[in-house]
Amino acid sequence: MGDWESVIPPDLEGEKPLITAAKYIVKELGSKKKLTCEERKILAELRTQLASMTALNETTDDGISEMEDQLNAVEERIMSWQEDQSKRWDSGPEAASEYLNAAVEAQKVTQSWLGRLSLNNDEYKQLQRAHNVLQKAMGRLEEEFRHILIENRQPFEPEHISFEWHEDYGSASVSLVSFRDESVEESLHSVSRASVEYIIDLLNPDVISELRCIVNLMFHSNYDQKCYQAYASVRKDVLDECLFILKMEKLSIEDVLRMEWVSLNSKIKRWVRTMNIFERVYLASEKWLSDQIFGDLGSVALVCFIEASKASMLQLLNSGGAVSIGPHQPEKLSCILGMYEALSDLLPDIDGLYADDAGSSVRIECHEVLGRLGDAVRATFLELKNGTASNTSTTHFPGGGIHHLTIYVMTYLKNLTDYTETLNFLLEDHDEEDPSSLSPDEGPIVEEESKTGNSSSRISPVARHFRSLASILQSNLDDKSKLYKDASLQHFFLMNNIHYMAEMVKGPELRHIFGDKWIRKDN
Numbered sequence: 001m002g003d004w005e006s007v008i009p010p011d012l013e014g015e016k017p018l019i020t021a022a023k024y025i026v027k028e029l030g031s032k033k034k035l036t037c038e039e040r041k042i043l044a045e046l047r048t049q050l051a052s053m054t055a056l057n058e059t060t061d062d063g064i065s066e067m068e069d070q071l072n073a074v075e076e077r078i079m080s081w082q083e084d085q086s087k088r089w090d091s092g093p094e095a096a097s098e099y100l101n102a103a104v105e106a107q108k109v110t111q112s113w114l115g116r117l118s119l120n121n122d123e124y125k126q127l128q129r130a131h132n133v134l135q136k137a138m139g140r141l142e143e144e145f146r147h148i149l150i151e152n153r154q155p156f157e158p159e160h161i162s163f164e165w166h167e168d169y170g171s172a173s174v175s176l177v178s179f180r181d182e183s184v185e186e187s188l189h190s191v192s193r194a195s196v197e198y199i200i201d202l203l204n205p206d207v208i209s210e211l212r213c214i215v216n217l218m219f220h221s222n223y224d225q226k227c228y229q230a231y232a233s234v235r236k237d238v239l240d241e242c243l244f245i246l247k248m249e250k251l252s253i254e255d256v257l258r259m260e261w262v263s264l265n266s267k268i269k270r271w272v273r274t275m276n277i278f279e280r281v282y283l284a285s286e287k288w289l290s291d292q293i294f295g296d297l298g299s300v301a302l303v304c305f306i307e308a309s310k311a312s313m314l315q316l317l318n319s320g321g322a323v324s325i326g327p328h329q330p331e332k333l334s335c336i337l338g339m340y341e342a343l344s345d346l347l348p349d350i351d352g353l354y355a356d357d358a359g360s361s362v363r364i365e366c367h368e369v370l371g372r373l374g375d376a377v378r379a380t381f382l383e384l385k386n387g388t389a390s391n392t393s394t395t396h397f398p399g400g401g402i403h404h405l406t407i408y409v410m411t412y413l414k415n416l417t418d419y420t421e422t423l424n425f426l427l428e429d430h431d432e433e434d435p436s437s438l439s440p441d442e443g444p445i446v447e448e449e450s451k452t453g454n455s456s457s458r459i460s461p462v463a464r465h466f467r468s469l470a471s472i473l474q475s476n477l478d479d480k481s482k483l484y485k486d487a488s489l490q491h492f493f494l495m496n497n498i499h500y501m502a503e504m505v506k507g508p509e510l511r512h513i514f515g516d517k518w519i520r521k522d523n
Contacts, residue, residue, distance in 0.1 A: 067112050068126060074105040075133045081140065087147050088140075089210065099144075100213060103137040107221045110134045138223040142230050145214050149234045152204040156242050156282070198281045202238070202289050211293050219297055228304045231293070235286065235308035242282055243312055248274040251319035256326035264323075268335040271319055272342045278316065279346050279353075283309055287353055299356070306358045313354075313362050317369045324372040330384040330412070333377065337419040340373040344422070374426050381427070381465065384412070389472050396483035400493040402500045403480065409473050410504040413466055417509040420462050427461035463513050470501065470514070 081088065081099060088099040110130040203211075218227040247270060256264060287305050294301035320339055326332075347366060354362040388409055397403050416423065477497050481490040505514045 067109065070105065070112075071109050071126060071130055071133070074102055074109055075129065077102045078106060078133050078137050078140075087144055089144050089148055096144075096210065099140070100217070103134075103141055103217060103221075106130070106134045106137045107217065110221075134221060138218060138221055138226065141214055141218060142223070142226050145211065145218075145227065146230050146234055148207050148211060148214075149203070149231065152207045153238060154201050154203060156200075156202075156245055198284070199288050200281060200285045202282075202285050208292050212296065215293055216296060219300070224300070228294075228300065228307065231290075231304050232307035235289075235304075236311060239282070239286070239309055239312040242278065243274070243315070246270075246274045246277060248278075248316065248319075250315055251322045253322045253325055256322050261329075261331060264332075265335060268323060268332075268339060271316070271323075272338050275316060275320075275342050275346060278312075279349060283313070283353055284349070299358075302356060303358050306354060306362070310354075310359075310362055313350075314365060317362075317365050321369045321372055324369065324376040328376060328380040328383045330380060330387055333380045333384065334415060334419070336373055336376050336380060337416075337422060340370065340377060340426075341419065341422055343370050343373065377423070377426050381423075384409075385469055385472055388469060388476060391476060393480055393483060396489070397480065397493065400484070400489045400496060402496050403477065403493075406473065406477065406497045406500055409469065410501055413469065414504060414507065414509045416466075417513065420513070423462045423465075424460050427465055460513070463515070466510070466513050467518065470505075470518075473501070474498070 081102075089096045110127075110133075215227055215231075218224065249267065251267060251271075259267075286309055290301045290305035290308070294304050320343065323332075323336065323339065343366070347370065350366050351363055353359070354366075388405065391405055477494060481493045484490045484493060502519055505511060505519055511519070
């Protein structure tokens with residue numbers, strides 16, 4: 001047909017090129033009797049293109065019309081429920097399913113509008129409408145989600161949880177100043193440690209599937225932040241309430257410093273018990289619950305669990321850290337050892353619960369608190385030695401009998417045998433770090449055993465330090481004996497006290513630590 005632009009009649013100039021070209025083609029066709037092959041080919045291509053464009057426009061118009069109808073329908077349903085403040089999930093499964101389906105439709109309609117490659121002004125307004133409807137639907141779902149979590153909580157009853165438990169694990173309630181006979185005879189017991197996690201239902205199991213549906217829809221609608229923030233907020237309050245039920249108060253360093261020993265001792269015992277129940281039962285169950293609800297979303301389950309429980313766990317660890325930083329009074333040693341053993345036993349479970357980067361702050365704090373408790377044990381044992389060495393008297397002990405210091409120290413050592421394994425670990429290599437912790441009398445003992453084929457390295461740290469403390473006690477008793485003017489009373493006093501020490505060492509608790517050679521030497 002040639003270059004049509006060069007032959008456009010003057011009366012068609014100024015119109016849009018497509019319309020001008022179409023009018024020109026119509027005019028040319030009207031004046032032609034025959035078409036060349038090339039002209040027929042071009043017109044055939046034009047007809048095909050026109051047919052395709054017409055069909056596409058009809059389909060697009062129909063699609064937009066259908067999307068608008070869907071948006072109108074779902075908007076009407078969502079908005080009608082906005083005015084009704086009653087919870088849909090309280091109205092029965094049919095009402096809940098109806099609302100969930102409407103929310104799904106809102107999400108699909110919004111995705112349909114977002115899927116269009118280009119939007120004109122009217123279509124963009126429809127997209128905004130769809131977003132608003134979806135936002136209202138998700139907001140209502142968040143409220144329903146919170147409501148289900150709160151209303152379907154299962155009561156936490158720690159009295160129904162069975163742990164082998166001994167309350168009186170603490171040390172004798174005396175200081176090195178008082179040495180009251182009735183106190184130093186108290187027996188010390190370690191906490192029996194459970195090795196099995198107990199999973200309990202923290203929510204009504206019947207609502208788990210409903211919660212999972214809501215979670216999946218909110219996450220796939222890009223409302224994941226709102227969802228797990230709502231979950232973490234509700235569960236955090238529940239965990240705080242759990243600590244309240246267990247009667248676990250926050251302990252700061254200031255609290256530890258000003259608290260009477262009897263009160264602090266009771267709170268330390270409660271801390272050990274709470275740590276066992278809270279971690280082995282409640283946190284294990286909390287992690288299981290999070291996995292049940294968010295399990296389809298990979299690492300989200302772990303993040304939700306950590307966000308919900310981190311504050312409560314750090315509160316417990318901070319209380320333990322406060323005790324470790326407080327004064328290193330000898331009467332606290334058994335309590336601190338109990339805390340150390342409890343936390344040490346729970347450490348693998350805590351590391352497992354608070355895995356990955358999300359739980360690193362809890363893991364790090366746990367290891368640091370454990371380290372500080374270990375340091376406190378070493379410092380407190382050293383304080384016991386120093387207190388024994390510095391215990392002086394200005395007058396002789398009446399009647400040359402067994403001194404309160406002797407009873408206190410030997411009973412103290414006997415009670416510490418409950419923690420032999422832990423003390424061996426904590427005091428290992430402590431001799432090299434602090435050579436002054438051993439008395440001069442340790443040398444001959446080591447040499448004697450070395451001659452009989454027992455290398456000094458085979459003597460346990462507990463044996464070294466217990467013998468060292470006994471040697472310090474003997475030296476102190478020797479000084480106290482010199483307060484007697486009568487030489488026979490001096491010997492009588494020493495004989496009574498050394499005999500008491502030997503008899504205590506002959507018992508099953510201390511004999512394997514001191515050894516028969518020590519008994520023969522000092523008996």
